[in-house]
Amino acid sequence: MNLRMIRMLLFLVAFCLPQFSWANAVLRGKVIDEATQQPIQGVSVMILESKKGTITDQNGEYSITLPLGDYTIRFSAISHYNLARNIELTDNLTLNISMRPLVNNLDELQISGRRDDANVRSTEMSVVRLNIAALKKIPVVFGEVDIIRALMLQPGINSVGEGAGGFNVRGGRVDQNLVLLDGAPLFNTSHLLGFFSNLNPDVTQDATLYKGNIPARYGGRLSSALVLNSKSGNTDRWNVQGGVGTISSRVVVDGPLIGRKLTLMAGARVAYPGVIIKLFPDLFEGNKANFHDLNAKLTFQPNDRHRVTLSGYRSYDRFKFPADTLFGWQSGTLAMHWNTFLSDKLTTSVSLLQSTYNFQVDSPKQFTDFTLTSTIRQREANAGLVFSPTANHKLEVGTGYIQYRISPGNLAPQTSESSIRPLQIETEYGGEFSAHIQEEWTINSSLTLTAGLRYVQFKTLGPYTQYAYEAGVPTSPETVQDSVVFGDGQTVQTYGGWEPRLALKIGLGSRQSLKLSYNRSRQFLHLISNTTAMSPVDFWKLSDPFIPPQLSDQYAIGIFRNWADNSIETSVEGYYKDISNLVEYRNGAELLLNPYLETSLLSAFGKSYGVEFTVNKNKGRLTGSLNYTYSRALISTKTEFPGEAINEGEWYPSLFDRPHVANLTGGYNLGKGWTYSFNFTYSTGRPNTYPDGQYLINTLPVVNYSRRNADRLPDYHRLDMSFSYDTRRNREQTKYSVWVFSFYNFYGRKNPYSIYFTNYRSALRSYQLTVFGSIIPSLTWNFKF
């Protein structure tokens, strides 16, 4: 970049701020992506001379107060080329920057938090940002790049097993993650029952996971917020990129539709696991499986002040047994965002969102043929503004309303011959109002406070039938004594309250800081599932008079320190979480199509705590990250009738309680376009329930499981590696291919997926099921032209 270009990017602010000091001035501006012209969040802005720094917000904006003088300012982001600018600060100055996306920064490969000293400087803690560009080179199973699997290499994130859908954050359940795609929540993140995630990495611009210290603008889930933004179309030229792999192929097209004002991005991913099924006709004759997902985004930017985006997403899965049951499940979102940049201090945003999830089961069996469907729909409207009067203050205010509609189960015969009677479980309605305010206040060079407060009110709305149960005995369908019917739109139950979100950074010198945070969240929507992993026929349930909202308080403390010119980042974070009103299930609970669902549920308390150690090396030919987590996640059921309690009401480990987890990921630049990468992961086996006695009923041997989760599977560990070859020889090359040869489970460890017990010729035997029990090589070709 030459000076002329720099000057083009600079212009002086016409309006001056009231200044507190003659000697100080404010430097502010906006950072956008050169290709997509979209703002970039999380760019580290560093003043080299004073070692001061800041980070761009979700609108790509930053501001910093400096004494007048000459400075070199360095902008760095994980997914873009770093740049530096020299300025002469004589008055308040706006410096807008456009950064070039990292197409092939051979020095950088791995996922990490933000670049440079951002992890020391900001109040942010418990945050993971994925470098989507680098994901393609990490070794993966069947060559399928997977955002959720990449997250699981980060501290505090795990799952119940290989191939299980969803993920668990700091001892939270899968339904406690708010997964937002362009602002709209996804109710299911799995393809093929959880073997793959349904998030297409090629269309994803950025992925940020908040494990704690969740910003006040996000609510409704206890454990985390995974915020994914899809790419906008390129304003200058049309691009086609994609990839061909063993299980699926992807293609993304993007470019300008009308000048630079209207752009389109459209992506599709189609899987063909059927090809593999066909290789084994004897085993899987007649079985059919397929999935696909589609993304599209229109971006309209008539001028510098307004930006409107319209995006849509759909994922589709189907699985069929020969002449038997057909399962299908679909997710979809629609999102409209309108952002207005009123001045460099004030931006507003308005959004309208819709999310749906539904599943169907079709059984053609003669005389009992049926179709079972279940759907959830959420519609949401939000408005907010961000006001930054001075460099030391940033104020965010917003409000929103969510309308829920859930049809938990609808059973219908397919033909008139069927004995199945139509049954529809009452549709649930709910409304959630929220408002939030958050202030980020830089008190002085070492103290920064982010104080957020969210108010939320949830209403269960009619039509609703509330059953009254006999007092003094455990509730059951037999103890229904009366029922009250609520009419359309009538308020059945109101829940809600304040949710403080606080974070404080205390700088301890220029290279280290101490951070503290406190976070309260409520959750009004619960996933009803009595299996170890999330399954496609799990359904959602709103809070009602019997099911109060889940409530969580999280306290976290962390020490962050960078070494060797920020090339090595280290951190230690500890957290403690207190959860109440978790939904648990009575032994042998009947969930699906149960009109008295509350009689199958129990309320439980949860607590989880842990400490996470992280070391990242971000520069040099060898980059990588090492983390270790010690954590526990425990549950205790509290019931009115002690006989109903699980494990007598004592604390017992949850299914994803894995005390020791260590991950090592790395990449080494071999030169000439070749990169070697590896992952190693180790974790304590997940809790399991082994039998503690056998008996006979009707001459059938039965095993007794009296203590839930009292045993554990053997430890899990795995090494993956990959070699990738990039045909690019320089940064300007626009047409290129990347070949990835990857080896999943390199040393063929037979990690147990489950251990189960069965009677073989009436003797009890235990078996271990391993899913990916040997080395899995794969080859993927990614292209861009």
Add this chain to the structure above:
Amino acid sequence: MKPTISRLLLVLSLPLGILMSCIEQIKVPVRTEAPILVVDGGITNLPEPYQVRITQTGTFNLPSEAYEKLAVRNAQVLIEEVESGRMVSLFPVETEPGLYRTADPDFVGKIGNSYLIHITTQDNKSFQSVPERMLAAPPIKSLTARFSDQRAIVNDTPFGYEIFLETDDPAEQENYYRWTAFGYIRRESAGVLTFGGNLWYKFCWTPVFDNSITISSDAFTNGAPIREQQVYRSPIYTVGKHFIEVRQHALSREAYQYWRRFNDQRERIGTIFDPLPSPIIGNIFNAENPQERALGYFSATGISTKRLIVPGDTLSTPLLNIETSRFIAPGDCRRAFFQGSEERPVGWE
């Protein structure tokens, strides 16, 4: 629903893992907990001795040794009829440890009455069941048999008659069903060569039964006829007649839920979509401390029965004769097979 999802995953995991997924037998250390009392039995409206099996949890390798090992001996067992207050004792059966049986031929369960069991063990602990009202079972409308050849499934005999039941479900109440069946089939052995040069004891009748738990609820089909309900599979070892008796039990809702949980727990196939392992709690509790639950169930069920005689001559015998020749046992048929008898079972035809 849940086992189907599990199966779905299992089928799916195989193609995905190609031959990388695997199931291996392993040895798992089993924790030992204090033994828990297990009660298995009930009363019906049929005039026959009622029996209850009382055991406790433990470990065993073969079910044949289990009853001997786990039997609870010298317990006092009584069945109480709530309406009349009548208490009837059950006496231990000498040859079968842990089995207790009524001896009063006048004591027959009555539809509409409620029954419970009282058990006092040797160490003076008292257990009882939640009283259960005996419901009337609707009559079985018809039974049909269909020849089936399951050569694809590993089994001792691939041939059998699938027995299907049809019945009319009463619309005015919730109904829960359980079906049990037993039968007599022909078996063939090499026979015994007599002095006259004849082969004797070459064919005999042998009783067969199936101990799987077949249950159904009318929750989703109330009032609609139950059709094509598979209730039993009568195995074919040699071509011949099959005598089959099917019993239709009217279960209480609690009993139905018990057996449903029982089947759920037994149908685990190892995927993470299986229902979570849990103890199967029935209706037996400690009389002094109701929080202490025993395992098993004491039921009171109304029964309707229907018999079916399958002629057996409808099959294309030459092929079947060849295929079933491997089931011909050596020696005397009466000794080669369990309770083998030359006499046609009493009461049939």
